[in-house]
Amino acid sequence: MKHILFAVMCLFGMAFSGTAAQACPNFNMAAAEAYRASGSQLRQRQDFRVVAGGENYIWNCPGINPQSDRGAGYFPTQPDFSFDLSGMSSLQLVISVVSQCDAALLINTGAVNWYYDDDDNGNLDPRIVLTRPSNGRIDIWIGTYDGEYCNAVLSMETFGR
Numbered sequence: 001m002k003h004i005l006f007a008v009m010c011l012f013g014m015a016f017s018g019t020a021a022q023a024c025p026n027f028n029m030a031a032a033e034a035y036r037a038s039g040s041q042l043r044q045r046q047d048f049r050v051v052a053g054g055e056n057y058i059w060n061c062p063g064i065n066p067q068s069d070r071g072a073g074y075f076p077t078q079p080d081f082s083f084d085l086s087g088m089s090s091l092q093l094v095i096s097v098v099s100q101c102d103a104a105l106l107i108n109t110g111a112v113n114w115y116y117d118d119d120d121n122g123n124l125d126p127r128i129v130l131t132r133p134s135n136g137r138i139d140i141w142i143g144t145y146d147g148e149y150c151n152a153v154l155s156m157e158t159f160g161r
Contacts, residue, residue: 024061025054025075027108027139031082037156039087045157050080052103052142053149058116066106066116073104073118075143081154083140088133091158095140096127099152102145110136118145131161 037046054076058064085093097103098121105126107115111134121127124145142152 023077024056025141026077029078031079034082036084039091039158042156042158045155048154050142050152050154052099052152053144064114066114071118072145073143074147075106075141079139080142081140083138086135088135090161092161093130093133094157096121096155097125097152099150101148101150103152104143104145106141108139
């Protein structure tokens with residue numbers, strides 16, 4: 001009986017750890033906050049407060065292959081923000097974070113293109129410039145390089161090309 005109980009506990013433990021390891025940023029989940037924004041509205045920088053950090057180590061996540069930097073980072077499963085963008089033709093979209101820790105930024109566009117950055121905004125903060133952003137949905141996660149949690153501000157602004 002002890003052997004059967006031990007085997008069941010081992011199987012349960014493997015199943016539980018396998019499920020936990022599978023958690024990753026998921027663009028199919030509804031974002032914590034969702035907005036609509038046009039390119040002309042974003043000509044004036046828009047700021048959004050958020051707590052940076054998450055429980056998922058990004059490079060343990062299959063299918064996330066950023067077209068930008070490749071570094072460490074811990075992100076939540078649910079997107080922090082989702083934006084339905086319009087009027088983005090002939091604009092650049094600058095997405096940046098200012099935080100109280102070493103923040104990281106993860107973006108998924110409507111075409112399922114992943115972008116990652118850690119330090120391009122200076123002071124251990126991330127910044128990504130989308131030179132040809134498309135209209136439609138964009139999901140954004142604000143994580144941290146080392147798994148810490150801290151207060152942060154996401155900024156979005158458009159510029160003419």
